[in-house]
Amino acid sequence: MTHPTAPGIPQHDEIAGAIPPSSTEHIDDALAVLIAKKDEWATLPIPDRRAILRQLIRDFSGVAEVWADACCEAEGLAAGTASAGEEWVTGPYLIIRNLRLLEEALADVATRGAPRIPGPIRYRPDGQLTVGVFPHSAYDRIFYSGVSAEVWMEPGLRREELPATQAVAYKSDDPPTGVALVLGAGNVSSIGPMDALYKLFVENRVVIYKTHPLNAYLGPILADGFRALVANGVLRIVYGGAAEGEYLSNHPDVDEIHITGSDKTVEAIVFGSGEEGERRKAERRPQLDKAISSELGNVSPVIVVPGPWSQGDIAYHGESLAAMLTNNAGFNCNAARVVIQHGAWSERQTLLEALRRSLAKVPPRKAFYPGAAQRHGAFVKAHPEAEHYGQGGEGTLPWTLIPDVAPTDGDEICFRTEAFCSVVAETALGGISVPEYLARAVDFANQRLWGTLNATVVVHPASLRDPAIAAAFDRALAELRYGTVAVNSWAAIGYGLVTTSWGAYPGHDLYDIQSGTGVVHNTLMFSRIEKSVVRSPFRIRPKPLWFPTHKTTLALARKLTRFEARPSPWKLPGIFWEALRG
Secondary structure, three states, X not given: OOOOOOOOOOOHHHOOOOOOOOOXXXXXXXXXXXXXXXXXXXXXXXXXXXXXXXXXXXXXXXXXXXXXXXXXXXXXXXXXXXXXXXXXXXXXXXXXXXXXXXXXXXXXXHHHOOOOOOOOEEXXXXXOEEXXXXXOOHXXXXXXXXXXXXXXXXXXXXXXXXXXXXXXXXXXXXXXOOEEEEEOOOOOOOHHHHHHHHHHHOOOOEEEEEOOHHHHHHHHHHHHHOHXXXXXXXXXXXXXXXXXXXXXXXXXOOOEEEEEOOHHHHHHHHHOOHHHHHHHHXXXXXXXXXXXXXXXXXXXXXXXXXXXXXXXXXXXXXXXXXXXXXXXXXXXOOOEEEEEEEOOOXXXXXXXXXXXXXXXXXXXXXXXXXXXXXXXXXHHHHOOOOEXXXXXXXOEXXXXXXXXXXXXXXXXXXXXXXXXXXXXXXXXXXXOOHHHHHHHHHHHHHHHOOOOOEEEEEOOOOHHHOHHHHHHHHHHHHHOOOOEEEEOOOOOHHHHHOOOXXXXXXXXXXXXXXXXXXXXXXXXXEOOEEXXXXXXXXXXXXXXXXXXXXXXXXXXXXXXXHHHHOOOHHXXXXXXXXXXXX
C-alpha cells in the first residue's frame, strides 16, 4: 500500500529485519512441501476447507492480544490507548472477519454453487450491472447503520452471466492449481495475511508468504494463527528482504506473485533494477514471465461537494479528514492526500479551519515507516508555506497541511507522489456551478493525481435534492477511475468491509502499473469487477471508530473482534455501550 518514490528515499525492501532472512535451502524446502500439496489442495472438499477456516478463527482469536500488542510496541503506541485500538481493528478484527465471511461463502458454494448475494442486482441507467454486497447480514445493518456497498461489474456484463463470474475456481472439473508468492506489506498487519487467504480460498493456490522486513516480528504469531494451513502443507512463511524476494520471484517453483508495496518494487521484479531495468522497461522486455497481481498505493483524493453544511457538519468532516490522515501515523495507501474543494464555496476556508483544529488535537506519532522523514522533507522543501500541527520530536513528524496548492502545475509533488507520511494537501477548482465543478474535480482526480486505488466524495443529502447536482454526482461515481469509491466516509471502509473488492481500477499493465492489477478480499468471489462503491450517511452515528477523538476505540475493537469470532446477540449490549461512550 505504498508509493514512496521521492528522490533519495530507501525502498522498504532495503530495511534490515529483526528476524534473520531465510536461507535458500529453507526456501527450497518450503517450496517442495507446497509443490507436493498443491494438487491435493485444489481438490480438497469444501467441508474440509470450512473446517480449516473455523479452526483458523479459533487460532487467530488465541493470538489476537499478542498480535495487537506486538504492533503497538513496534509502532511506539502506549498499551491501553485509543491508538492501540487501531491495531486490533487493522489486525485481528479484519482477519477474523475475513475468515468468517469466507467460511459462510463456502457454505453457499456447497449448497448453491456460489456465494449468496445479499443485496439487489441492478442495471444503472447506462446499462452497467451493479451487485449489492453489503450489508451482508443483520449484524452488518446494526454495526454499520446506513452503510451500503455495491460491486460494479465490467461494462457489458449481463445479469444472466453473473453466476458464472462467482467462485470460478470451484466450478471447474480441472480446478486451477499452483504456488503463489505473497510479498507482505509492512504498514498494516492484516494486509499480507488477507492477501494469502485470497490466494488460498478464492484462487485455489498454495502460498509461500514472505513477511515484510519491517514487521517480520509478526511471522511467528501469524504462523500460530495459520497453523491449520501450515500443518496441511499449503502455507509456508519465510523471511528476508530484497535478496530473498528476488530469489523467490525467480524461483521455477513459484507460478505467480502478489505484492502490496511500491510500483518501483514491481518494476524491479519484472524488469530488474538500475539502468538495465529502465532499458528493459523502455524496450518492453520483461525479465520475468509470471502472472503478477499487486496493490501499490495512491494519491488519494477527497472531493468535497459544496452544500448547505451546518457548523456541526463542518466540525464532523474536519475531524473526518483528520482521521483519514492521522490513522496509522499516515502510513496508509488510502490516507487522504489531496482534498479537492470548489474555490467559490463560502465554507471552503471554514472546513480547512476545522481540519486544522482537528489536526492540532492529535498528538504526533512515531514515524515508524522508513523514509518518512525524507519524504516529509521533500514535500516541505517544495512547499515552505506548509503548516505544521503538533511538535515533531525524535522519531516523530508533525501533521502537515499544504493548503491552496495550484491545480495547474503538472509536476506538482502533491499530485504525482504519494507522501506516505503525515502530509495532506488541499486544492481548489473553479466552475460556475456545482455540477461543473464536480465534473472538473472528477477529471482532475482521474488525470492529474497518481494512482487509481481509492477516492472519497463528500456530499450533503440536501445537495442531492437538486436534480442537476444529483445527475452530476451520479456521473461522478461512474466516471471516477478508482477501484474503490466511497461516499461520505473514508475510502478505507472499502478495505474493511471485506465483501467488497480491494485493488486498483482495471486497465494497468506492467509498463504503467500505477496502483497495480487484480483485487483481493472480495469474499463473494466475483471475477470481472470494475470497482466497488460504498455509501455512508453524511454523518455516521455513533462516532466512527477511526476518529481520533473516539474515547473507547480499544475496548470496542476488542469486543468487535470477539464478536466476529463467535457472533451472538448476547454480545450486542456490551458493543453498544462502548460505541455510545465513544
